[in-house]
Amino acid sequence: MNHYRMPTEDIGFVLFDVLQAPAQLAALPAFGEADEPLMRQLLNEMAKFIDGEIAPLNRTGDEVGAQWKDGAVTMPPGFRDAYQAFWQAGWPALSAAAEDGGQGLPAVIEAVLYENLSAANHGWTMAPGLLHGAYECIRHHASDELKAAYLEKVAIGEWLATMCLTEPHAGSDLGLCSTKAQPQAEGSYALSGTKIFISGGEHDLTDNIVHLVLARLPDAPPGPKGLSLFLVPKFYADGSRSAVFCERIEEKMGLHGSPTCVMRFDAARGWLVGEPGKGLNAMFVMMNAARLHVALQGVGLLGAAWQKADAYAAERKQMRAPGASQTSLISEHPAVQRLLQTQRAWIDGARVLAYQTAVELDIARHHPDAARRQRAERWCALTTPVLKAAFTHQAFHGGSDCLQVFGGHGYVREWGVEQHVRDARVAMIYEGTNEIQAIDLLVRKVLADGGAGLNALLAELEADARIAGNAPAADALHALQQTTTALAARCAQDATLAYQVADDYLRAVAVGLLAWAWTRIAASAPAEPRWQAPARAFRAWVLPELAMRLGIVASLETAHA
Numbered sequence: 209m210n211h212y213r214m215p216t217e218d219i220g221f222v223l224f225d226v227l228q229a230p231a232q233l234a235a236l237p238a239f240g241e242a243d244e245p246l247m248r249q250l251l252n253e254m255a256k257f258i259d260g261e262i263a264p265l266n267r268t269g270d271e272v273g274a275q276w277k278d279g280a281v282t283m284p285p286g287f288r289d290a291y292q293a294f295w296q297a298g299w300p301a302l303s304a305a306a307e308d309g310g311q312g313l314p315a316v317i318e319a320v321l322y323e324n325l326s327a328a329n330h331g332w333t334m335a336p337g338l339l340h341g342a343y344e345c346i347r348h349h350a351s352d353e354l355k356a357a358y359l360e361k362v363a364i365g366e367w368l369a370t371m372c373l374t375e376p377h378a379g380s381d382l383g384l385c386s387t388k389a390q391p392q393a394e395g396s397y398a399l400s401g402t403k404i405f406i407s408g409g410e411h412d413l414t415d416n417i418v419h420l421v422l423a424r425l426p427d428a429p430p431g432p433k434g435l436s437l438f439l440v441p442k443f444y445a446d447g448s449r450s451a452v453f454c455e456r457i458e459e460k461m462g463l464h465g466s467p468t469c470v471m472r473f474d475a476a477r478g479w480l481v482g483e484p485g486k487g488l489n490a491m492f493v494m495m496n497a498a499r500l501h502v503a504l505q506g507v508g509l510l511g512a513a514w515q516k517a518d519a520y521a522a523e524r525k526q527m528r529a530p531g532a533s534q535t536s537l538i539s540e541h542p543a544v545q546r547l548l549q550t551q552r553a554w555i556d557g558a559r560v561l562a563y564q565t566a567v568e569l570d571i572a573r574h575h576p577d578a579a580r581r582q583r584a585e586r587w588c589a590l591t592t593p594v595l596k597a598a599f600t601h602q603a604f605h606g607g608s609d610c611l612q613v614f615g616g617h618g619y620v621r622e623w624g625v626e627q628h629v630r631d632a633r634v635a636m637i638y639e640g641t642n643e644i645q646a647i648d649l650l651v652r653k654v655l656a657d658g659g660a661g662l663n664a665l666l667a668e669l670e671a672d673a674r675i676a677g678n679a680p681a682a683d684a685l686h687a688l689q690q691t692t693t694a695l696a697a698r699c700a701q702d703a704t705l706a707y708q709v710a711d712d713y714l715r716a717v718a719v720g721l722l723a724w725a726w727t728r729i730a731a732s733a734p735a736e737p738r739w740q741a742p743a744r745a746f747r748a749w750v751l752p753e754l755a756m757r758l759g760i761v762a763s764l765e766t767a768h769a
C-alpha cells in the first residue's frame with residue numbers, strides 16, 4: 209500500500225496561477241513578506257514532513273488505535289514523537305500572531321497544511337486540528353491572567369486543546385447543555401457534568417491539555433443564552449491535576465487514531481472566558497475556524513482516496529476497452545475514467561474555493577479598505593457552511609466511488625482505501641451536522657436579508673464567468689440567483705419550506721461555486737489532459753446537478769403552494 213504524497217505541484221498551481229494568492233495578500237500590510245518564493249519553500253518543507261513523518265503512521269493509527277486504561281489514553285505507536293516534532297518545528301503556530309509566539313503567516317498556508325495532514329492521517333490530525341480555533345478563542349475572549357498562562361502554549365501547540373460542547377442529551381441543540389459552573393470565593397468556578405464525544409479529551413501527546421467547556425452558571429436562563437465558556441486545564445500551574453476524568457473512549461466506525469472521549473467534570477476548577485451568558489459567541493470563533501478545517505479535511509480525504517484509486521487504475525488490467533485490441537488497463541475504460549475524473553473535478557474545484565476562503569479570512573481581518581473587508585466577511589459567512597457540508601459529503605460519497613475503482617480489492621483492507629471512506633464519514637456529522645450547515649446557510653444567512661447578500665456575491669461570480677466566456681457556468685449562477693429570489697419570497701409566507709429545501713439548496717450553491725472555481729482554473733490552465741479531462745468531467749457530470757437540485761427546490765415550492 210502506498211502512503212499519501214502531498215500533491216505540491218497541483219497545490220502550487222491553484223495558489224499561484226489560479227488564485228494568485230501572494231498578489232491578493234500583498235494588499236495586506238501584515239503579510240508583506242509572504243511572497244511566492246517563501247510560500248513555495250513552506251510547501252516543500254510541509255511535503256517533506258507530511259510524506260515522511262505523518263503519512264506512514266496512518267495505517268498503525270487505524271489498526272492499533274488509541275487505547276484507554278484506567279482513565280489514561282495511550283496514542284498509537286509513533287503518534288507522540290510525530291506530534292512533538294510537529295510543534296517543535298513550529299507548524300501549529302504558522303498563522304498565530306508573532307507576539308503570541310507564532311509566525312504571523314497567512315491563513316491560506318495553514319489551510320494547505322491541514323488539508324494535507326488530514327489526507328495523510330486524519331486520526332493524528334484531529335489532535336492539532338482544534339488548536340487554531342482554541343488560540344483565537346483565548347486570544348479574543350480570555351482575561352489577561354488566562355492569556356498569560358495559556359495563550360502562548362496553545363498558540364505554539366506545546367499544549368493541545370479541546371472543545372467540550374456535546375452532552376448525552378445536547379448535540380445539535382447546545383442550548384440543552386446542563387454542565388454546571390458554581391462560582392468559588394477566589395474568582396474561579398467549579399464545573400460539574402459530563403461531556404461526550406470529546407476529541408482528544410485525554411492523550412499522551414502533550415504534557416498538558418486545555419479544555420474549553422460550555423457550562424451554565426447557577427442563575428443562568430435556560431437555552432443558548434444561559435451558556436458561558438470556561439477554561440479548565442488538565443494540570444494547573446503548580447503541577448496538581450484537575451478533577452477532569454476520561455471515563456472511556458468510544459468504539460467507532462473509523463478515525464481510530466483519535467480518542468473520542470467521555471469526560472467527567474467533578475467540581476473541576478476553571479475560569480470564565482469572555483462574559484457570562486456569551487459562551488456560544490466565544491465558542492463560535494472556534495467553531496468557524498473549525499468548520500473551514502473540516503471542509504479541508506473533506507478535500508484532503510477525497511484527495512487521498514483519489515490518489516490510491518488513480519495509481520491502482522494505472523496498473524490493473526481487465527477486459528478490452530472500447531476500440532482496443534487487447535486487454536486494457538482499467539484506467540482506459542470510460543466507466544473508470546468517469547469515476548476518477550469526476551472526483552478529480554471536485555478536488556481541484558474544492559481546493560480553489562477552500563484556499564480562496566482562507567485568503568478572504570485574512571482580507572476580512574487585515575485589509576485597509578473597510579468595503580473590501582466587508583465583502584470578505586460576506587464571502588466567509590456565506591461559503592463556510594457550503595464548503596463544510598459539500599466537501600465532507602463528497603469525501604465520503606466520492607471516496608466510495610474511488611473505492612469502486614478497486615473492485616473487490618477496495619473492500620478489503622490491503623489497499624487502504626476503505627480506511628479513508630470510514631474515516632471520512634464522521635466529517636459529515638461533527639462541527640455541526642451537514643443538515644445544520646444547510647439551515648445555517650439558508651435560514652440564518654440567505655433569508656435573513658431576503659437573499660440580497662448571496663445574490664450580490666453570485667452576481668459578481670456570474671460576471672466573472674461571462675467575461676471569461678464560460679456561458680454554462682454564468683447561466684448556472686444566474687439560475688441560482690433567480691431561485692434565491694423566488695425562494696426568499698415563498699419562504700416569507702411559509703415558515704417550514706426553507707427547512708425542507710435547505711439541503712438541496714446548499715448543494716446547488718456548492719455546484720454554482722464550483723462552476724466559478726472551474727472558470728478560474730480554465731483561465732489559467734495549460735491545455736494538458738491533467739486539467740482538460742477534469743474540466744470536461746465537471747461540465748458533463750457535476751454541473752448538471754445544479755439544475756437537478758433547483759428542480760427539486762421548485763417542486764417542493766409547488767407542493768407547498
Ligand SMILES: Cc1cc2nc3c(=O)[nH]c(=O)nc-3n(C[C@H](O)[C@H](O)[C@H](O)COP(=O)(O)OP(=O)(O)OC[C@H]3O[C@@H](n4cnc5c(N)ncnc54)[C@H](O)[C@@H]3O)c2cc1C
Binds near residue numbers: 371381404405647
Ligand atoms: C468522532 C466524533 C468526534 C467529535 N468531536 C467532538 C468534540 O471534540 N467536541 C464536541 O463538543 N463534540 C464533538 N462531537 C460531537 C458532534 O459535534 C455531534 O455528534 C454533532 O453535533 C451532532 O450531535 P448529535 O450526535 O447529538 O446528533 P443530534 O443533534 O441528535 O442529531 C441527530 C440527527 O438529527 C438531525 N437534526 C438535529 N437537529 C436538527 C435540526 N434542527 N434540523 C435538521 N436536522 C436536525 C441531525 O442533522 C442528525 O442527522 C464529535 C462527534 C464524533 C462522532
